[in-house]
Amino acid sequence: SLTSKEPIDIFTHAQPLSFFLTKVHGISSDYNGAYTMSLRDILSESMGNLQESCQFNYMFEIPWLIQQYPTSFRQKPLLCVHGFQGGQKAGLEADARKFTNIKFCQAKLEMPYGTHHTKMMFLMYDNGLRVVIHTANLIERDWHQKTQGIWISPVFPKLKSGPSPTQGDSPTHFKRDLLQYVAAYKAYQLKDWQDHISRHDLSSANVFIVGSVPGRHMAEKKHWFGHMKLRKLLNENGPVKEQASKWPVIGQFSSIGSLGASKENWLSVEFLQSLATVKGTSSVPLAPVEFKLIFPTVDNVRTSLEGYPAGGSIPYSINVAKKQPWLHSYFHQWKSEGRGRNRAMPHIKTYCRPSPTWGEAAWFLVTSSNLSKAAWGALEKKGSQLMIRSYEIGVLFIPKYLVENAVFKCSSKVKEAGQKTFVLPYDLPPRAYTKSDKPWIWDIAHKELPDSNGNMWCPS
Numbered sequence: 001s002l003t004s005k006e007p008i009d010i011f012t013h014a015q016p017l018s019f020f021l022t023k024v025h026g027i028s029s030d031y032n033g034a035y036t037m038s039l040r041d042i043l044s045e046s047m048g049n050l051q052e053s054c055q056f057n058y059m060f061e062i063p064w065l066i067q068q069y070p071t072s073f074r075q076k077p078l079l080c081v082h083g084f085q086g087g088q089k090a091g092l093e094a095d096a097r098k099f100t101n102i103k104f105c106q107a108k109l110e111m112p113y114g115t116h117h118t119k120m121m122f123l124m125y126d127n128g129l130r131v132v133i134h135t136a137n138l139i140e141r142d143w144h145q146k147t148q149g150i151w152i153s154p155v156f157p158k159l160k161s162g163p164s165p166t167q168g169d170s171p172t173h174f175k176r177d178l179l180q181y182v183a184a185y186k187a188y189q190l191k192d193w194q195d196h197i198s199r200h201d202l203s204s205a206n207v208f209i210v211g212s213v214p215g216r217h218m219a220e221k222k223h224w225f226g227h228m229k230l231r232k233l234l235n236e237n238g239p240v241k242e243q244a245s246k247w248p249v250i251g252q253f254s255s256i257g258s259l260g261a262s263k264e265n266w267l268s269v270e271f272l273q274s275l276a277t278v279k280g281t282s283s284v285p286l287a288p289v290e291f292k293l294i295f296p297t298v299d300n301v302r303t304s305l306e307g308y309p310a311g312g313s314i315p316y317s318i319n320v321a322k323k324q325p326w327l328h329s330y331f332h333q334w335k336s337e338g339r340g341r342n343r344a345m346p347h348i349k350t351y352c353r354p355s356p357t358w359g360e361a362a363w364f365l366v367t368s369s370n371l372s373k374a375a376w377g378a379l380e381k382k383g384s385q386l387m388i389r390s391y392e393i394g395v396l397f398i399p400k401y402l403v404e405n406a407v408f409k410c411s412s413k414v415k416e417a418g419q420k421t422f423v424l425p426y427d428l429p430p431r432a433y434t435k436s437d438k439p440w441i442w443d444i445a446h447k448e449l450p451d452s453n454g455n456m457w458c459p460s
């Protein structure tokens with residue numbers, strides 16, 4: 001089997017879907033083989049002879065990050081793209097002082113409460129360019145005992161014909177959309193990487209990009225980002241209504257924003273309308289679609305490998321939760337028996353449209369976007385503009401671009417997965433909260449029961 005193979009063999013075995021979870025310390029090696037990668041695996045020499053790299057992220061531990069590169073690559077030029085300002089920015093630059101190969105790009109954040117959540121790598125090898133889009137901060141804790149998602153591109157070869165924004169694009173417009181996303185930073189430090197991308201042939205990319213960029217996007221730009229981009233992609237490439245209009249939608253995430261006093265404010269109308277979009281415009285209002293949300297319970301966190309400290313990365317605050325009790329009736333537990341990750345708390349964020357029998361899916365999205373208007377955008381001015389606060393990015397898997405079927409065969413049972421199965425991060429059907437289950441909230445005390453390390457949770 002694959003447990004002892006080189007990262008490139010794990011990568012090859014996972015084609016064409018190329019969707020991975022991070023390796024987890026403390027679970028059986030059965031679940032750290034096929035379809036799993038560590039950061040060292042991704043950066044390993046077996047994946048390519050690195051010349052320079054670019055890391056987009058929210059949190060960075062610079063010395064730890066450098067340690068994840070092979071020794072031979074630790075002096076290569078590295079650009080870190082972040083959204084930090086003031087003291088946090090100064091701290092980041094101080095941590096990198098002794099690494100003369102590291103440069104920084106501060107993403108502009110002009111919308112209040114916006115953050116730079118995007119987690120993406122550009123890896124330039126001597127034989128081409130690889131893109132990685134994922135959900136983990138570049139800090140040790142995020143790669144140790146959590147469930148995180150990763151999409152890894154093939155190595156895109158150099159175009160013989162020189163730079164082009166259109167040459168070397170894929171049927172999924174991956175090159176156009178990636179260049180559009182990077183251009184939105186309007187950052188001079190990214191110019192060389194924009195040039196690298198334009199000089200490569202990305203025609204083998206088989207996923208769609210769903211990104212978010214802060215701003216008030218109107219007219220044609222309204223469909224370039226956020227949930228309106230997803231709505232457009234599903235309108236053009238989603239399942240036909242005859243097949244999937246009665247299929248449920250699943251949202252799975254590790255944080256939640258303020259969504260309003262009732263579901264109609266945003267969740268069940270604007271947001272669900274995008275997630276439930278089927279091919280072709282539907283003037284006729286479709287039958288209501290079931291929306292199931294997967295978010296860890298207090299007990300999921302308490303009994304996790306990390307114990308209550310896992311909740312330090314699940315920042316759902318009491319001040320937000322108490323305003324939206326209506327939301328918690330949508331909630332389901334974190335369950336990942338099939339991936340051996342019941343106790344590896346989710347930091348991954350995914351959205352999908354499974355069949356009512358749970359064995360198929362019409363599409364799957366892995367992204368940095370949590371359940372928040374800041375990430376996905378909120379329509380304003382009678383729906384004429386989409387207001388987004390944060391930078392986010394994810395990839396949308398559509399069956400007809402990946403397998404010879406109109407739907408994915410899907411399962412979390414990695415031991416039984418066939419080559420064309422979409423291996424899910426969590427078990428289906430989702431398991432509803434019990435009467436006594438409570439959603440994890442990070443800024444209240446939890447001291448009824450000790451966690452897996454015998455500790456209580458007493459935030460001050």
Ligand SMILES: CC(C)c1cccc2c(O)c(C(=O)O)cnc12
Nearest residue numbers: 058116117135137312313314315
């Ligand atoms: C509330 C903020 C500061 C926060 C707390 C804990 C974990 C966070 C996290 O993991 C991300 C991210 O992954 O982008 C972003 N903000 C996170």
